[in-house]
Amino acid sequence: MKLNVGFIGSGNVAWHLSHAIDSAGHTVSQVISRNEDHAKELAVKFGALYSTRLSSVDASMDVCIICVSDNQIQTVVEQLVPSRVLMVHTCGSQRMDVLTPCSPNIGVFYPLQSFSKGRSTDMMKVPFLLEASSSSNYQILEKLADSISNSVQPADSETRLKYHLAAVFVNNFTNYLFQESASFLEENQLDFDVLKPIILETALKVQHLSPKDAQTGPAKRGDVVTIAKHRELMQQSPALLELYNELTKRLSKKP
Amino acid sequence: MKLNVGFIGSGNVAWHLSHAIDSAGHTVSQVISRNEDHAKELAVKFGALYSTRLSSVDASMDVCIICVSDNQIQTVVEQLVPSRVLMVHTCGSQRMDVLTPCSPNIGVFYPLQSFSKGRSTDMMKVPFLLEASSSSNYQILEKLADSISNSVQPADSETRLKYHLAAVFVNNFTNYLFQESASFLEENQLDFDVLKPIILETALKVQHLSPKDAQTGPAKRGDVVTIAKHRELMQQSPALLELYNELTKRLSKKP
Numbered sequence: 001m002k003l004n005v006g007f008i009g010s011g012n013v014a015w016h017l018s019h020a021i022d023s024a025g026h027t028v029s030q031v032i033s034r035n036e037d038h039a040k041e042l043a044v045k046f047g048a049l050y051s052t053r054l055s056s057v058d059a060s061m062d063v064c065i066i067c068v069s070d071n072q073i074q075t076v077v078e079q080l081v082p083s084r085v086l087m088v089h090t091c092g093s094q095r096m097d098v099l100t101p102c103s104p105n106i107g108v109f110y111p112l113q114s115f116s117k118g119r120s121t122d123m124m125k126v127p128f129l130l131e132a133s134s135s136s137n138y139q140i141l142e143k144l145a146d147s148i149s150n151s152v153q154p155a156d157s158e159t160r161l162k163y164h165l166a167a168v169f170v171n172n173f174t175n176y177l178f179q180e181s182a183s184f185l186e187e188n189q190l191d192f193d194v195l196k197p198i199i200l201e202t203a204l205k206v207q208h209l210s211p212k213d214a215q216t217g218p219a220k221r222g223d224v225v226t227i228a229k230h231r232e233l234m235q236q237s238p239a240l241l242e243l244y245n246e247l248t249k250r251l252s253k254k255p
Numbered sequence: 256m257k258l259n260v261g262f263i264g265s266g267n268v269a270w271h272l273s274h275a276i277d278s279a280g281h282t283v284s285q286v287i288s289r290n291e292d293h294a295k296e297l298a299v300k301f302g303a304l305y306s307t308r309l310s311s312v313d314a315s316m317d318v319c320i321i322c323v324s325d326n327q328i329q330t331v332v333e334q335l336v337p338s339r340v341l342m343v344h345t346c347g348s349q350r351m352d353v354l355t356p357c358s359p360n361i362g363v364f365y366p367l368q369s370f371s372k373g374r375s376t377d378m379m380k381v382p383f384l385l386e387a388s389s390s391s392n393y394q395i396l397e398k399l400a401d402s403i404s405n406s407v408q409p410a411d412s413e414t415r416l417k418y419h420l421a422a423v424f425v426n427n428f429t430n431y432l433f434q435e436s437a438s439f440l441e442e443n444q445l446d447f448d449v450l451k452p453i454i455l456e457t458a459l460k461v462q463h464l465s466p467k468d469a470q471t472g473p474a475k476r477g478d479v480v481t482i483a484k485h486r487e488l489m490q491q492s493p494a495l496l497e498l499y500n501e502l503t504k505r506l507s508k509k510p
Contacts, residue, residue, distance in 0.1 A: 030280040071478045075327045093473070093481040106506050112449055114456050114471065116464070121456070123429030124409070151449075167484045169459045170450050171503045172427045172472030179466040180510070181424040194367055194382045194406075194426050195418070198463050201369050202426045203458035207451050209371070211434040216369065218348070223326050226348040230420045237506075244420075246430045246501065250494075252328050254434070255471070 001142050005060060006030035006048075006085075008101055010038035010074060012115040013090050013162075017065060017148075020123040022046050024147040054079040061085055065109055065141060070094055071255050081155035092164030096159040107132035107141050110160055114171055117126055121197050123148050129155035129163060181239060187237070219251035261285035261303075261313060261340075263331060265293035266324035267370040268345050272403075275378040277301050280403040285313045306336070309334040316340055318395060320364055321458060324348055331367040332356055343394055347419030351386050361389035362396050365415055366404075369426055376433050378403050384410035384418060435495060474506035 007014045010033035018028045028046035033039035043050035049058065054076060057064055063086045068076055070091045078101045080087070080244070086097050088107040099106035108131040115121060128145040130152065132138035145152040147173045155163065176194045178199065182192045205214045218226040227248060234241035258281045262269045263290035272282050282303035288294035292309045298305035304313065309331060312319055318341045323331050325346040329392065335342070335357045342354050343362040354361035363386040370376060383400040387393035393409070400407040410418065433454065437447045460469045473481040484501060489496035 040320055068482055070473075071476070071477075076289055077262060094482055113453050116460060116469075119460070119463075122382070123493065125452050127452060142324070149257070151452075153449075159443075159445065161484060166436045166440050166445075166450055167453055167487055167500075168472055168474075168485065169432045169439075170454050172470070172474065172506065173432050174454075174457050175461070175466055175470050176502060176509075177424045177428050178461050178504050179470060181421045182466050184424075185417070187420050189416075190417060190421075191496070192465075193386075194408075197380050197382060197406075198422055199425050199429075199461060200458045202429050203455045205369070205371060205374070206433050206454060208374075209431055210447075211437050212370075215427070215434060217423055217429050218325075219328070219423075219427065221324075226325055229348055229416060230296075230423065233417060233420055243501075243505070244424075246279050246498075247431060250498070251427065251431050254431075 002031050003024055003062040003144055005065055006061045006064040008032045012117050014067035016115045022147040029061055031215060039209045048214060055081045057085060059083050061087060073098055092160055105137050107137050109141055112163055112167060113143055124150050127151040129160050131156055184240060192204060220249040257281055258399055259284050261316045261319040262322055263287045269322035271295055271370045271376055275403040284316055310336045312338060312340060314338050314340060328353060339397060348413055350395050360388060360392050362392050364396055366420060367418055377389045379405050382406040386411055411451040439495060474503040
């Protein structure tokens with residue numbers, strides 16, 4: 001089934017989804033973005049219409065995918081002219097019913113991945129969590145998702161929020177640890193590049209092993225001598241030391 | 256230059272290093288381990304001698320690599336019979352001079368990577384941090400490291416310890432976040448597999464982007480609405496909520 005798909009938004013999520021959807025043989029027919037240059041840049045790749053006006057949603061499309069960040073969706077919804085188009089958002093933290101004012105046909109098309117401009121992503125491996133206001137709407141979203149990914153499942157708004165929270169830990173908080181580590185090395189005129197292979201290996205390991213089985217380190221094995229040596233190095237970095245102590249305490253308590 | 260290399264220890268580090276060293280055309284001539292089966296299993300792959308006795312170090316080898324965990328090295332050193340063999344350890348947190356009782360020729364051959372049994376590692380990308388008691392000893396270690404890795408550099412004991420500490424943050428503590436995330440999902444009958452692609456992408460992103468530039472998420476953008484929703488989900492998990500609050504506070508303060 002070939003679908004006619006429009007986009008609201010022209011950022012990373014819109015960029016990656018529209019290319020995957022186009023490659024899967026569907027039609028990307030419209031791109032609406034407050035930034036006309038971005039809308040145009042994306043639309044011309046697919047021979048699609050583009051606009052900056054949220055009132056211009058083409059009523060003939062099968063699905064309109066709103067790709068704006070979680071905290072902008074409310075504003076977009078308020079400016080849309082109600083229609084019968086199947087309107088979906090792509091946010092982990094927003095309930096489906098935030099879209100109720102737009103259309104009787106609504107849903108969520110949430111790719112649980114962090115997309116970056118200029119970095120290609122294997123969309124076939126991206127988990128899509130879907131929700132819809134009716135089973136026929138769900139079937140449309142499922143067809144669309146199945147055509148671009150091998151990992152598609154239903155998830156209601158609460159389930160989706162739980163995954164979103166879990167993703168904050170493994171993505172945002174993990175990256176914060178990378179930041180702290182990079183700052184410490186920089187303060188000591190050392191090179192963050194040296195850590196890159198172990199960062200990658202840490203992520204690769206839990207693709208096949210449970211995080212519990214993958215856990216190693218001084219805190220895990222109760223190596224108080226090494227922990228004391230580490231603490232010594234952070235005498236000039238009290239905030240870092242505090243984080244080290246907290247995480248070491250938590251790891252030591254783990255069974 | 257073809258080197259004659261022995262190993263003390265038969266765990267993951269010995270396993271990966273000995274295979275890389277053998278493949279690079281050197282001779283793995285001896286494996287000593289307190290576990291005779293493991294010593295034999297590893298030694299037979301290279302036609303090497305094996306033993307359980309630390310007194311049996313072959314005096315004719317060029318380098319003897321001690322591959323035991325950081326907190327066991329002292330015990331091993333105490334049982335070795337002093338010789339003139341170049342003895343090196345592979346620990347991030349141990350000073351080179353812990354080896355002083357073994358030999359006048361000592362050094363450190365530290366691969367900054369987390370090795371797992373049964374998982375192959377691209378040794379050419381593993382950073383090796385080297386230290387030696389003399390420049391001639393350093394040259395031997397550098398030749399050996401250069402033959403198996405493209406990332407070799409000198410590092411004294413304090414520098415090595417700093418890298419080791421930074422690695423605790425990006426490896427052990429990151430994996431702890433994976434554990435917490437997996438526990439939360441399990442308590443909610445949800446599937447950790449759904450997070451695996453974003454875990455991998457988080458690590459891939461900082462291979463090319465600084466962690467500071469890669470940072471995203473509700474805490475980073477000051478999205479208090481999403482943060483409040485997340486907190487609501489952790490009412491039954493006070494320890495997790497406390498960690499969330501601490502890391503969110505830290506991220507919010509970042510420039």
